Amino acid sequence: MATAHSKIKVATRIRPILQGEQTDGGIQVVRDGSERSHMSVRNPRDPSQVFTFPFASCYDEASTQEEIFERDIQPMLDAVYNGIAVTIFAYGVTSSGKTHTMQGSAAQPGITPRAVEALLGRRSLMEDRDVSLSVSYMEIYKDDVYDLLVPKEKAVKLPVRENEVGEVFVANLSSEPVNTVAEFDAMYSRASKQRSVGATNLNRASSRSHAIVTVTVESVDRRSRQEMIGKLLLVDLAGSENNKHTGNDASRMAESAAINKSLSVLGQVVHALNTGASRIPYRNSKLTRILQAALGGNSLGLLICNLAPGTKFRQDTLNTLNFASRTKNIENKPTVNQQKSDAVTATKSGIPAPSAENDSLQRHDRPPRTSIGYFKKLRVSNVPAANPPELQPQPKINNEQHNSSSSSTGPVAATLTEDEINARIAKAVEAEVARRLAEFEHHRSPPLTEQRDEEHRGHPPKASASGSPRISPRKHRSLDIELKQRLGEIEDKYERGSKESQTSSSLTPASRKKTGRAYVALARAQSEKNNLQLALELYRKAETYVPDNVKLKERIIEIEWAVKQDTPFNPSPKRAKKPKKTKPHRRADDAASDSQTLVGGSGTYSDVTENKENFLDAAQYPPAKRQILDETDGLARKRHKAAGLIRKDWD
């Protein structure tokens, strides 16, 4: 039987213009008369340029909650009843309409209440099966997981665990049985009030956390006692934020940093899956760990990208659509969770069947019966789902994860201090970077000796696409050599030390910064040589070490664009350094937080505009404009300092 692959489906939705919002109509849904549609977005920097992004469904400002539900959600619910996990997540910049789409209001209920109602409605149609529904509801706030079904004062941080077959679950998360729509509405509205929400300049009720509702549908065939467990995960992500617009205070800034960081990791996971990376960084945030099955795993997926039409969000829109374009390439392998429903099978697994006394609230400190994938090892057969074609037991997911904590706390940990272990981890990663870079360079570029020979033979050095490289080829080579030497030294040092394999998340902030910087320098050198594909890969590598660097993201988008259009990329010179006296003193712990975020996630239009300006020679600007830029920068620095975050310019 062939394995069924299913790509993540992507839909986009533009929210209506809010009161006082400025827009220039630069973002539109375009339909070609058939079912096909695409988003058209004007380049904020060059209005003559229009980007187009085709997606399965594009909804404009006039779209209704019902329309989206009927067209894109309803058809996926069959799969849930057929024992498959389905994940629907809303993504977008703050205030773009994610909560409206997922949760909605009493007058305009969103996807979540509609989906539960539809699932409950289907129950009566299942004549030969006993069906039960239960719901859990959690939020991920500042990278900690909380149960929204328990009163806030009693809510504790819940651990995210993995069972012996590598499936991730949230331990001790409660779930409640749901039999009627009224029951669900009461529970959902009570729990949603507990979600962390705060006012920002961009949204009076901005979600400060990612919220995940999980509806579990268990159905047992009355005759064969075969049980199927389907799941529906409804995810309302917090929105990426530009703190120049949000007007956040210190505590909001800390929330914002956590939101932007986790969204950034989500972007990295999507990127790693797209490029077939051997290591997918699911472990770098709780969000991606929990959504692991939905991203390259055994779940069916729908990503709804919410877009804000305001002009100031234009760059966010482009970032969101770029993310969406990458996500739609991800292939999942949906599998049916099916088993014989009897106590013997359950106890055979070593995990007791749920006790009869289990009342309305079930707690799980081990993989719950309903956890996605728990039945993988109990599964006795596969059933084809009504909708998806053929479904197979889940093949091994390409999600190799290097668990550095286990290696660093083995025999080494017994004799070394934590600092020493950290230092070794840092060295190991740097060594890995060095080795990969050397390999990369070896395969991609002609050996330096060959280049030198060419010059000796009188061939002029290759110019960049612009025809006027700012860095001479000689300088490129010396930069490459210098960096390789530096990385070689690190590797040598490491060779004399430990051999653990590591992840970027295990590095100290200083080491992450250093490694990221090395990649940026190499990438820049490659882009100067017009090796754009290679430069792009190196910039992306850098991003895995400094995921929240907005300028780096901007550079990646620019090069992606150049590669896509097959046009030359004209790298801008380094930002002119400001006079020393305007810079506040940097403490050691400031340096350590360099890899933290100024704004993360996707950045925003004005942010990028400013960054773009930073790439340009400051001397090109009239004094008044330079002063404004300096003041904005000073203000931002003050705010970030207050929140323990300091901006660091890369490149």
Ligand SMILES: Nc1ncnc2c1ncn2[C@@H]1O[C@H](COP(=O)(O)OP(=O)(O)OP(=O)(O)O)[C@@H](O)[C@H]1O
């Ligand atoms: N399709 C829509 N129709 C009418 N109003 C909408 C729509 N989408 C969003 N809104 C309104 O826009 C505002 C912002 O929406 P919402 O709170 O859903 O954004 P969000 O993306 O969840 O923001 P955050 O990430 O900050 O939580 C709200 O007042 C909401 O009611």
